[in-house]
Amino acid sequence: MMKSGIIKLVLPAFLLLAQIGHAQTPAPGKSDSNWFVYGLAAIALLIVIYIIVQVSENLMAIEAKRLGADKSGANFSLFPQMRELFDTKRPAYLSGQPLFSLRRGFDIKLEGEAPSQINTKVKSATYALTPANFRGIFPIPKMEVEVGSIVKAGDPLFHDKSQPGIKYAAPVSGEIVAINRGEKRAIKEVVILADMDMIYREFKAPDLGKCTREELVAFLLDSGVWPMIRQRPFDVTPAPEDEPRDIFISTFDTAPLAPDLNFVVEGRGDAFQKGLDVLGKLTAGKVYLGLDARGDNPPSAVFTQAAGVEKYWFRGKHPAGNVGIQIHHIKPINTGDKVWVMGVQEVITLGTLFTEGRFDTTRVVALAGAELEAPQYVKTYLGASLSDLLKGNLKGQHVRIISGDVLTGEHKAESGFLNYWDDQVTVIEEGDYFELFGWLIPGSLRPTLSRTYPNFLMPGAKFRADSNTHGEKRAFVVTGQYEQVLPMDLYPQHLMKAILAGNFEKMEGLGILELSEEDIALCEFACTSKQPLQHILRQGLDMMREQS
Amino acid sequence: MKKALLHFFERIEPDKKKSPLLHTAYDAFFTFAFTPKTVTTDGVHIRDGIDLKRTMVYVVLALQLCYLFGTYNIGYQHFHAIGQYPGLLDGLHLKLVYGLIKILPIFIVTHVVGLGIEFYYASRKGHGVEEGFLVTGALIPLLMPPDIPMWILAFAVAFAVIIGKEAFGGTGMNIVNIALLARVFVFFAYPTYIAGDEVWVSGLEKVNGVYQTAAYGGVYQFFDGIFNAWGWDTFGAGGTAVIDAYTGATPLALGYQGGWEKIVATYSVSDMWWGFIPGSIGETSKPLIILGALFLIGTGIASWRIMVAGVFGVAFTGLLFNAWGMTPFMEVPWHYHFYMGSFLFAIVYMATDPVTASSTNKGKWIYGFFIGVVGMVIRVMNPAYPEGWMLAILLLNVFAPLIDHYVLEANMRRRARRAKAAAQ
Numbered sequence A: 001m002m003k004s005g006i007i008k009l010v011l012p013a014f015l016l017l018a019q020i021g022h023a024q025t026p027a028p029g030k031s032d033s034n035w036f037v038y039g040l041a042a043i044a045l046l047i048v049i050y051i052i053v054q055v056s057e058n059l060m061a062i063e064a065k066r067l068g069a070d071k072s073g074a075n076f077s078l079f080p081q082m083r084e085l086f087d088t089k090r091p092a093y094l095s096g097q098p099l100f101s102l103r104r105g106f107d108i109k110l111e112g113e114a115p116s117q118i119n120t121k122v123k124s125a126t127y128a129l130t131p132a133n134f135r136g137i138f139p140i141p142k143m144e145v146e147v148g149s150i151v152k153a154g155d156p157l158f159h160d161k162s163q164p165g166i167k168y169a170a171p172v173s174g175e176i177v178a179i180n181r182g183e184k185r186a187i188k189e190v191v192i193l194a195d196m197d198m199i200y201r202e203f204k205a206p207d208l209g210k211c212t213r214e215e216l217v218a219f220l221l222d223s224g225v226w227p228m229i230r231q232r233p234f235d236v237t238p239a240p241e242d243e244p245r246d247i248f249i250s251t252f253d254t255a256p257l258a259p260d261l262n263f264v265v266e267g268r269g270d271a272f273q274k275g276l277d278v279l280g281k282l283t284a285g286k287v288y289l290g291l292d293a294r295g296d297n298p299p300s301a302v303f304t305q306a307a308g309v310e311k312y313w314f315r316g317k318h319p320a321g322n323v324g325i326q327i328h329h330i331k332p333i334n335t336g337d338k339v340w341v342m343g344v345q346e347v348i349t350l351g352t353l354f355t356e357g358r359f360d361t362t363r364v365v366a367l368a369g370a371e372l373e374a375p376q377y378v379k380t381y382l383g384a385s386l387s388d389l390l391k392g393n394l395k396g397q398h399v400r401i402i403s404g405d406v407l408t409g410e411h412k413a414e415s416g417f418l419n420y421w422d423d424q425v426t427v428i429e430e431g432d433y434f435e436l437f438g439w440l441i442p443g444s445l446r447p448t449l450s451r452t453y454p455n456f457l458m459p460g461a462k463f464r465a466d467s468n469t470h471g472e473k474r475a476f477v478v479t480g481q482y483e484q485v486l487p488m489d490l491y492p493q494h495l496m497k498a499i500l501a502g503n504f505e506k507m508e509g510l511g512i513l514e515l516s517e518e519d520i521a522l523c524e525f526a527c528t529s530k531q532p533l534q535h536i537l538r539q540g541l542d543m544m545r546e547q548s
Numbered sequence B: 001m002k003k004a005l006l007h008f009f010e011r012i013e014p015d016k017k018k019s020p021l022l023h024t025a026y027d028a029f030f031t032f033a034f035t036p037k038t039v040t041t042d043g044v045h046i047r048d049g050i051d052l053k054r055t056m057v058y059v060v061l062a063l064q065l066c067y068l069f070g071t072y073n074i075g076y077q078h079f080h081a082i083g084q085y086p087g088l089l090d091g092l093h094l095k096l097v098y099g100l101i102k103i104l105p106i107f108i109v110t111h112v113v114g115l116g117i118e119f120y121y122a123s124r125k126g127h128g129v130e131e132g133f134l135v136t137g138a139l140i141p142l143l144m145p146p147d148i149p150m151w152i153l154a155f156a157v158a159f160a161v162i163i164g165k166e167a168f169g170g171t172g173m174n175i176v177n178i179a180l181l182a183r184v185f186v187f188f189a190y191p192t193y194i195a196g197d198e199v200w201v202s203g204l205e206k207v208n209g210v211y212q213t214a215a216y217g218g219v220y221q222f223f224d225g226i227f228n229a230w231g232w233d234t235f236g237a238g239g240t241a242v243i244d245a246y247t248g249a250t251p252l253a254l255g256y257q258g259g260w261e262k263i264v265a266t267y268s269v270s271d272m273w274w275g276f277i278p279g280s281i282g283e284t285s286k287p288l289i290i291l292g293a294l295f296l297i298g299t300g301i302a303s304w305r306i307m308v309a310g311v312f313g314v315a316f317t318g319l320l321f322n323a324w325g326m327t328p329f330m331e332v333p334w335h336y337h338f339y340m341g342s343f344l345f346a347i348v349y350m351a352t353d354p355v356t357a358s359s360t361n362k363g364k365w366i367y368g369f370f371i372g373v374v375g376m377v378i379r380v381m382n383p384a385y386p387e388g389w390m391l392a393i394l395l396l397n398v399f400a401p402l403i404d405h406y407v408l409e410a411n412m413r414r415r416a417r418r419a420k421a422a423a424q
Helices: A002-024 A033-067 A082-086 A213-223 A269-282 A323-330 A344-355 A492-501 A504-509 A517-526 A533-547 B002-012 B020-033 B052-081 B092-125 B132-143 B150-168 B178-189 B218-230 B251-266 B269-274 B286-298 B304-324 B334-338 B343-350 B361-381 B389-423
Strands: A099-101 A126-129 A156-159 A167-169 A174-181 A187-194 A230-232 A247-250 A287-292 A310-315 A339-341 A362-368 A376-381 A399-403 A410-412 A424-429 B204-207 B210-213
Touching: A033 B304, A156 A187, A167 A213, A213 A269, A230 A323, A247 A269, A247 A323, A247 A344, A269 A287, A269 A344, A287 A323, A310 A323, A323 A339, A323 A517, A344 A362, A492 A504, A492 A533, A504 A533, A504 B389, A517 A533, B002 B020, B020 B092, B052 B092, B052 B132, B052 B210, B052 B286, B052 B343, B092 B132, B092 B150, B092 B218, B132 B150, B132 B178, B132 B343, B150 B178, B178 B389, B269 B286, B286 B304, B286 B343, B304 B334, B304 B343, B304 B361, B334 B343, B343 B361, B343 B389, B361 B389
Parallel strands: A099 A310, A247 A287, A247 A339, A287 A310, A362 A424
Antiparallel strands: A126 A187, A156 A167, A174 A187, A230 A339, A362 A376, A399 A410, A399 A424, B204 B210
């Protein structure tokens, strides 16, 4: 408000001065002191007008705030905002809805998007739960099964020694065929050979209307859905005794080649709504839903018709779909706040527990990327085997298989398994080649934000991307680049420097608690100096977590 | 061909342990020819196509027009002083060759000294040669008067690179602009070579109180031989006296002495605009600098905020001076300040150096604006030297972290206030 006000003052004052300056140039030698006095008087007049405008504008803002109308996203300034003058017209479904139009961001358009159709032929034989997926748990959790044990879907596999109440449950029924160990005997993954017909552990879900919050929490802990909830800040599994300020769910994913969640929830609306009802019981605050306002048509009715939640619409490029960005705009995380976030498919699993009394980890997963013969959606379960999902679908051998998207996913061996929260597998080419003058005249087009490439001239084009770094790591040189793709009131580069310097006060002040790796990932992609921003941010978050 | 070249590079790779300096130099040239085959490890799996080399080289590309015109203008000013070849295209070959003979040694010495130091420090620290000197090395020749002695230039470059950059930890760590530091070194250590009325036009000497061209040496004679063979004009022996009423003073020096009237008595507005005036090698031609600026803004390499804010700063201060009007120089119409001196060059290529400028977008507005203000104050009010951008930018370089500090403080305060409001 203040800034725009100053511009409004300075511009006319400048124009006036320009007039004065211009008027006097043809007649040198004439006394100029009159003009000087006039100029000062004009400035004084402008300042008076400015004060009046500013006071009335602030009064408007205060009144709007008092009525609670400022949250609606409407403009209560005396002046129209730039955005209002030049923005495209709102589609009809958005009228009267609270909308955040985020201008900053970038969509990395890649080849290999999956068409909206599920290939039912692709099945995974084995599934695995990976302890390392859960941040902050001990690398060697306490096992509750051993190789050869027969488990039902929902039976606990292991728990963390420091939080024995949180059960990590089997996503499918079958036989434990392997407990793979990594370095220092850490448990890498617990592999289950799935039954042909799933056997579910029977649950008696408490009645939402009657049960207390404590009973509900105890049930969620025991049933194995608790780890599907994540807490911000720090992106960790919440402690059972914590109560969140609010719960946030983003109903669209803007990451490159991400699955279309409208398609994913088809036919599962009841479970989703039930999941929302359960979440509503877990917080004294509200459950917020971030909705996709990018299209000409509204998103799935499952989201738009959801009851018992606060809905906010977001329009913009990636990372507009990140829940962290949405939290920042809806109700930011302050020091001491704990909020929970959950993915759409996790909410459905939670809901199914109540609608059908079973731990159903069905996941619709997008297999995408330019190195797949046929990008497609498959219906499988949590932790599916990548080799089974991708069998016969890889174009070459020299590829990188990523569980998740190209910005935040994890590089997996072909024998690996889908990570706990991931609903996407991306396969891209490995980029370990030398390129002759690649920095000056690259041999192929590649995704970039830089206008030194002609990409900005072809807005619809899709690119093949590989894992080459396209340059060497350097110190931070270019400025303003991260801000360009992070739609938050935050200075990422300075935050990174504060983390590297270990300055806690500054880290907290500059908003580290509002960030998670996925929010900063696009900045890392864009970074000219090839700095590992997600890694640095995680260092900082770990330091903060140890402190608190 | 690519394979053969790769193979060649592999064959000549020196041993890293035995000769680290050689290996560093090899690595610099190798990574210049080939982007390395490194792949992403943790974090993002794909990276933007832009890197620091590309960023830096685009600035160098933007400077090429200034180089072309600078070379020509050295020759043009030289012959203009003695009244020969008054037309722009008359004696073009002589003007260009004259300019080249002046500018090439400057360019070579700058790079040999600067890159030598860069390679040495990179090998000592055991990491690759960073690209910072690409731009610095391209800028320094354009900032110098054409007759700068090579030993002074070498000292200046060495001083700037060692004290200004390597002492702070290399590219990205420096506080002040390296190229300007080189220039300010000359300015304070050897002021007679970079200030005054006699240094901006090349190849003149004072004999018996009259300026005349110095004798053309061996290189010129060599070219004369060639030109003779083709039947073109030649340099001749030298020793031609300058034309009557000749002055080597820059428009600003004239403006300081007698205001706008005195300036236009010597230089036409169009000469100043197109750049046919004496000055540092690269800064005279305004349209070419503006073209370079548009190129940099269009490609997103340089910050348009700083440039726009700088223009506002100059206009604002110029208007104030017009209104004040204490000296004749203050009465020079404010918009003509853009025609004279090196403001445009400085704000486009020097002030926008991302390492030394403000690093926040709000800070950039303040930073650019104050460069405009401070530079104008120095230009107009400083009795000894009527130009201010070098000093203004160096001053604001030092203040940039402070500006950023307050912008960040404001952000932190906003966050704290928000938390307080939420707690109520």
